[in-house]
Amino acid sequence: xxxxxxxxxxxxxxxxxxxxxxxxxxxxxxxxxxxxxxxxxxxxxxxxxxxxxxxxxxxxxxxxxxxxxxxxxxxxxxxxxxxxxxxxxxxxxxxxxxxxxxxxxxxxxxxxxxxxxxxxxxxxxxxxxxxxxxxxxxxxxxxxxxxxxxxxxxxxxxxxxxxxxxxxxxxxxxxxxxxxxxxxxxxxxxxxxxxxxxxxxxxxxxxxxxxxxxxxxxxxxxxxxxxxxxxxxxxxxxxxxxxxxxxxxxxxxxxxxxxxxxxxxxxxxxxxxxxxxxxxxxxxxxxxxxxxxxxxxxxxxxxxxxxxxxxxxxxxxxxxxxxxxxxxxxxxxxxxxxxxxxxxxxxxxxxxxxxxxxxxxxxx
Numbered sequence: 576x577x578x579x580x581x582x583x584x585x586x587x588x589x590x591x592x593x594x595x596x597x598x599x600x601x602x603x604x605x606x607x608x609x610x611x612x613x614x615x616x617x618x619x620x621x622x623x624x625x626x627x628x629x630x631x632x633x634x635x636x637x638x639x640x641x642x643x644x645x646x647x648x649x650x651x652x653x654x655x656x657x658x659x660x661x662x663x664x665x666x667x668x669x670x671x672x673x674x675x676x677x678x679x680x681x682x683x684x685x686x687x688x689x690x691x692x693x694x695x696x697x698x699x700x701x702x703x704x705x706x707x708x709x710x711x712x713x714x715x716x717x718x719x720x721x722x723x724x725x726x727x728x729x730x731x732x733x734x735x736x737x738x739x740x741x742x743x744x745x746x747x748x749x750x751x752x753x754x755x756x757x758x759x760x761x762x763x764x765x766x767x768x769x770x771x772x773x774x775x776x777x778x779x780x781x782x783x784x785x786x787x788x789x790x791x792x793x794x795x796x797x798x799x800x801x802x803x804x805x806x807x808x809x810x811x812x813x814x815x816x817x818x819x820x821x822x823x824x825x826x827x828x829x830x831x832x833x834x835x836x837x838x839x840x841x842x843x844x845x846x847x848x849x850x851x852x853x854x855x856x857x858x859x860x861x862x863x864x865x866x867x868x869x870x871x872x873x874x875x876x877x878x879x880x881x882x883x884x885x886x887x888x889x890x891x892x893x894x895x896x897x898x899x900x901x902x903x904x905x906x907x908x909x910x911x912x913x914x915x916x917x918x919x920x921x922x923x924x925x926x927x928x929x930x931x932x933x934x935x936x937x938x939x
Contacts (some may be wrong), residue, residue: 583722584891586884589882590712591904593880593883594633594876598875617883641661641669642767645660645718650924654766660926683771685772697927700773706842708847708876717767720921725937786805836848836870838876839877840872854884
């Protein structure tokens with residue numbers, strides 16, 4: 576029975592691996608294009624790409640590590656510290672490879688500019704329409720830090736037999752994690768989304784992807800992960816968004832027809848669908864990863880999101896050795912995943928949103 580440690584490592588390292596593999600062909604046209612055809616199996620080998628140093632990841636992993644560092648240093652979620660680390664990354668190169676390329680999304684850049692002007696988000700601030708995929712590319716640390724079962728019950732089977740885990744591994748008929756168990760994780764993921772993308776669309780998909788990652792980490796089978804993605808979506812705004820956008824999405828990842836996903840950009844709904852498509856239609860971490868990258872479009876973030884999900888599902892040891900060993904800061908990524916998993920608790924300590932129950936004034 577797979578250990579939580581292997582799955583947590585797989586989630587964080589899978590994120591970085593996907594980011595590093597997808598970065599050299601980001602926003603190049605899909606496989607019909609001559610360049611990607613010529614890349615051939617170069618996509619699968621860090622040392623054969625021609626645009627970036629070997630194994631170097633981009634903003635996806637940098638921002639995830641900003642969150643990981645903050646959670647560990649503060650022993651919980653502190654909105655101000657996370658935004659400070661995002662600023663340090665964007666302007667000082669924190670958590671970047673020395674030869675890496677700074678890639679800041681437009682909405683993230685706007686959010687950082689607004690944070691410089693005012694650290695507090697007022698109650699009267701209207702939600703944006705932005706629905707970029709930034710919030711879901713950096714979720715792994717939050718999911719891992721909110722998993723508290725590993726120290727006493729190192730395997731999924733141990734957790735179930737002890738009564739600490741309500742899902743029987745590999746049993747589609749068993750009751751899944753209840754709302755009280757997953758609610759703190761969803762709340763923290765929502766806040767992390769709002770830091771840069773405070774829109775109903777972005778929050779909705781972030782909570783859905785959080786649920787799928789949580790399901791994968793806790794041992795749910797592929798056939799059920801998709802079914803639970805929307806289990807805790809409530810409220811009129813969610814319902815409206817669901818009917819207009821997500822309902823059509825849910826049928827898309829099931830079939831292997833890749834034409835529906837070719838050359839898609841940074842829309843959060845598309846990236847979520849591509850990550851699910853890669854998991855549901857292929858049998859190994861490697862097969863799904865290469866298929867996702869060969870779709871073209873926003874390859875680094877699409878692959879980073881797939882890497883989180885598939886890494887949690889298949890585990891660290893299932894990631895090809897070259898990929899997990901040669902990715903930048905490979906050993907440190909494993910150590911960070913272990914430290915996050917070892918956290919006894921990960922409470923929300925402060926947020927900068929006046930409409931939030933955990934709001935606190937910034938320290939002077």
